[in-house]
Amino acid sequence: DAGITQSPRHKVTETGTPVTLRCHQTENHRYMYWYRQDPGHGLRLIHYSYGVKDTDKGEVSDGYSVSRSKTEDFLLTLESATSSQTSVYFCATRGEETQYFGPGTRLLVL
Amino acid sequence: EDQVTQSPEALRLQEGESSSLNCSYTVSGLRGLFWYRQDPGKGPEFLFTLYSAGEEKEKERLKATLTKKESFLHITAPKPEDSATYLCAVQVHGSSNTGKLIFGQGTTLQVKP
Numbered sequence: 001d002a003g004i005t006q007s008p009r010h011k012v013t014e015t016g017t018p019v020t021l022r023c024h025q026t027e028n029h030r031y032m033y034w035y036r037q038d039p040g041h042g043l044r045l046i047h048y049s050y051g052v053k054d055t056d057k058g059e060v061s062d063g064y065s066v067s068r069s070k071t072e073d074f075l076l077t078l079e080s081a082t083s084s085q086t087s088v089y090f091c092a093t094r095g096e097e098t099q100y101f102g103p104g105t106r107l108l109v110l
Numbered sequence: 111e112d113q114v115t116q117s118p119e120a121l122r123l124q125e126g127e128s129s130s131l132n133c134s135y136t137v138s139g140l141r142g143l144f145w146y147r148q149d150p151g152k153g154p155e156f157l158f159t160l161y162s163a164g165e166e167k168e169k170e171r172l173k174a175t176l177t178k179k180e181s182f183l184h185i186t187a188p189k190p191e192d193s194a195t196y197l198c199a200v201q202v203h204g205s206s207n208t209g210k211l212i213f214g215q216g217t218t219l220q221v222k223p
Contacts, residue, residue, distance in 0.1 A: 004153075031209050042215040043154070043197070048208065056208075090153050094209040098144050101153035 003027050004102035006091050012108045019078040021105050023091030031094035032074040034058075034066060036087040037104075043090065049074055081109045112137040116198050116214035123221050126187045131217045133198030134180040143181050144211065145174050146197040154197055188221045195219070 003026035013019050023032065034046040035058075045058030047066040055066050063085060065077045078085055086109045092099040113136045123129055135143070142161050146154035158167040160176040167174045171192060173184040183196055195218045199211040 033210075040215065043199075043211075043213040045210060048210065050208065058210075092153075097159050098142075098156055099209065099211060100156060101146075103153050104151075 004091060004093060004100065006089075006102040006105050008105060009103065010106045012110065013081050014110050015082060016080050019081050019107065019109075021076045021089055021091075021107070023074045023076070023102060025072050025074075025091075025093050027093060027095065028071060029093035029095060030071070032068065033092040033094070033099060034064075034074065034076045035090045035092065036060065036085075037090060038087050046076065046089075081107075083109050085109050112200070112202055112212050114198055114200055114212050114214040116196075116217050118217060119215070120218045121220070123185075123188055123219065125189055125221055125223050128184070128186045128188070130185070131183040131196055131219070132180060133183070133214055135198075135200050136179075137200055137202045137212070139203035141201045141203050143176055144199045144201070145181070145183055146199065148195045148197055148216070157196075185219070188219075190221045190223050193219055193221045 005024045007022045031050055033048040035043045037043050044060045046060055046064050047058050049055045049068040067075045089105045091102040115134050117132045142159055144159050145157040147157055148154045158174040163178045165176050171186050175182045195216045197216045198214040
């Protein structure tokens with residue numbers, strides 16, 4: 001258990017509205033990741049961070065931005081949500097051996 | 111292109127009926143292979159890491175093995191509480207700094223009493 005929490009756990013929003021998801025960790029891990037999980041696609045990397053203010057794109061980064069102003073917090077923002085961004089979002093941190101995941105945020109964009 | 115494929119997509123077993131899940135990979139160079147368990151509505155939970163062909167890891171009724179092209183997750187005498195989705199992921203050489211993982215789509219296991 002890497003001490004990862006995500007908020008909110010569930011969210012319903014409308015197309016075109018901005019949405020921010022938060023990931024908080026208590027392990028002081030340097031690396032943090034945002035994934036989305038969809039049926040038929042598995043877990044896909046959106047963005048990741050390798051330190052405060054240091055971020056990079058993953059394989060499905062279009063329409064998403066991230067920020068990391070503190071080691072413990074990693075924010076994922078959908079600037080203008082679309083129905084294709086309806087998904088379950090997971091945050092992860094990199095521990096000694098592998099990545100450890102948070103409980104997820106279920107997002108529905110109407 | 112680096113790729114991970116898991117089979118079968120779904121597996122139904124009777125309690126006590128042993129079986130195996132497969133994870134085949136095509137990568138430029140394997141640094142590590144990881145198995146996770148995911149229960150409905152929860153995040154993936156780490157199970158095992160394998161680094162080289164011939165390596166094996168065990169935990170309760172689960173045993174993971176690795177060859178140069180694939181990994182197997184063997185489930186011996188499963189119980190209903192083993193029902194979950196099992197995810198396989200690989201880390202390739204060159205991504206060791208970022209720690210990025212490539213995931214398969216998972217195998218959903220259902221064990222009936």
